Amino acid sequence: MTLLQRHRLASLVRHACVALLAASLLAACSSVPAPAPDAAVAIDTSRAVPLQARRSWAFAEDGLRFDNLAPAARLTDVERLGPGHYRVTSAPETHPVNPSPWFGFAVHADAARTLHLDFAYPHAYRHRYVPKLRVGDGPWREPAEGEFTIDGEGRAQLSVALSPGSTLQAFAQVPWLPGDVRAWADGIAARTGTGTTTIGRSVRGRPLPAFVFGAAPGAPLLLVVGGQHPPEYTGARALAGFVEALAADTPAARAFRERVRVLVAPQLNPDGVLEGHWRTNANGTDLNRDWGPFAEPETRALRDALDAELARGGHVAFAIDFHSTFQDILYTVTEDPSRAEGGLMHAWIAAMQARFPGRLDERPSAAASAVFKNWAYCQYGAPTVTYEVGDTTPDALLGEVSRHAADTLMALMAVPRAAPAPADCTLPTGG
Numbered sequence: 001m002t003l004l005q006r007h008r009l010a011s012l013v014r015h016a017c018v019a020l021l022a023a024s025l026l027a028a029c030s031s032v033p034a035p036a037p038d039a040a041v042a043i044d045t046s047r048a049v050p051l052q053a054r055r056s057w058a059f060a061e062d063g064l065r066f067d068n069l070a071p072a073a074r075l076t077d078v079e080r081l082g083p084g085h086y087r088v089t090s091a092p093e094t095h096p097v098n099p100s101p102w103f104g105f106a107v108h109a110d111a112a113r114t115l116h117l118d119f120a121y122p123h124a125y126r127h128r129y130v131p132k133l134r135v136g137d138g139p140w141r142e143p144a145e146g147e148f149t150i151d152g153e154g155r156a157q158l159s160v161a162l163s164p165g166s167t168l169q170a171f172a173q174v175p176w177l178p179g180d181v182r183a184w185a186d187g188i189a190a191r192t193g194t195g196t197t198t199i200g201r202s203v204r205g206r207p208l209p210a211f212v213f214g215a216a217p218g219a220p221l222l223l224v225v226g227g228q229h230p231p232e233y234t235g236a237r238a239l240a241g242f243v244e245a246l247a248a249d250t251p252a253a254r255a256f257r258e259r260v261r262v263l264v265a266p267q268l269n270p271d272g273v274l275e276g277h278w279r280t281n282a283n284g285t286d287l288n289r290d291w292g293p294f295a296e297p298e299t300r301a302l303r304d305a306l307d308a309e310l311a312r313g314g315h316v317a318f319a320i321d322f323h324s325t326f327q328d329i330l331y332t333v334t335e336d337p338s339r340a341e342g343g344l345m346h347a348w349i350a351a352m353q354a355r356f357p358g359r360l361d362e363r364p365s366a367a368a369s370a371v372f373k374n375w376a377y378c379q380y381g382a383p384t385v386t387y388e389v390g391d392t393t394p395d396a397l398l399g400e401v402s403r404h405a406a407d408t409l410m411a412l413m414a415v416p417r418a419a420p421a422p423a424d425c426t427l428p429t430g431g
């Protein structure tokens with residue numbers, strides 16, 4: 001993290017919303033079991049990073065028991081520092097890795113007790129996420145005033161009152177588990193008259209879902225991708241809002257779907273999600289640096305699904321890849337000609353910035369690294385964007401922005417445009 005990022009993080013945390021998160025989004029979480037790896041599928045885990053030890057830590061003197069048994073949980077160690085006072089450590093799946101220190105665990109209390117937790121990470125990684133809390137199967141919430149503090153050195157502490165017999169869950173973000181992603185995808189696919197397909201398998205054999213809707217093969221294709229980086233759930237919720245707007249039963253969306261075909265791959269890294277990874281897939285690879293090497297089954301699956309789709313005709317007309325970072329940002333490709341006045345990317349970003357002044361910076365960079373947007377640009381010449389949502393952007397706002405992003409893009413893509421010219425670039429193929 002740069003000093004500027006640290007400053008922004010501290011500022012974001014100070015201003016962190018303490019209201020309840022939107023119950024409608026959260027009530028759906030964890031309702032569907034995660035898909036089990038298919039025993040019939042050949043999987044190769046010879047390069048896999050170690051699985052975390054799933055276990056519990058019992059402290060009879062305080063009547064407390066911690067565990068990391070839930071899907072997407074991550075907890076590496078628990079140390080008792082004093083009565084009701086503990087240090088909880090989460091270690092990354094590999095090191096060095098992007099500073100997105102994920103954590104997730106449960107604490108069961110036998111008796112009423114106030115719990116004080118100090119968050120710790122190895123290798124001097126600093127705390128990043130405001131914990132999301134829930135008791136039992138209740139709704140997730142943000143910490144109340146005074147429950148969570150973080151100082152200028154990044155030392156974070158959570159203090160919560162536990163009632164007898166209760167179980168508190170504390171996660172870095174509210175996870176979107178693969179079973180729930182699949183149920184959501186099935187719902188959208190059914191609404192648009194199609195079905196969810198499995199485009200491939202993760203390293204550990206889990207299905208990679210995708211669905212296609214809208215115009216027949218041969219039409220311009222809008223490509224929507226997400227879930228490469230496990231902790232980035234604000235980006236995942238923006239993807240959901242964006243796709244729901246494309247699939248809506250409105251005149252504009254129906255007209256759009258008559259002209260444009262949409263391919264959605266909502267969660268490319270289910271192994272990383274379920275294992276509570278900070279960044280990578282089961283092989284310890286950052287999938288968003290693998291769109292050149294194609295060393296991983298997850299990136300190959302989408303590449304091959306696109307090849308099969310485009311073999312039926314059509315062209316990629318726009319590609320969008322959802323992520324999260326410290327603030328809302330649109331990463332574009334410097335060389336993309338559609339960024340010039342009159343181009344699709346230019347018009348889309350201008351409309352977004354006019355509607356949400358000061359919220360969405362565009363940051364172009366040369367198509368040099370093996371990230372998805374660069375690959376999609378070099379491969380198809382298409383307008384491509386990495387749509388980054390801030391870690392603390394509230395659900396209501398990110399929903400409003402992502403719906404507007406979809407509505408604006410649908411209006412712009414309703415106007416026929418020539419297929420993009422091929423781009424003259426190649427990306428590094430080394431790992």
Ligand SMILES: [Zn+2]
Binds near residue numbers: 232
């Ligand atoms: Zn990301």
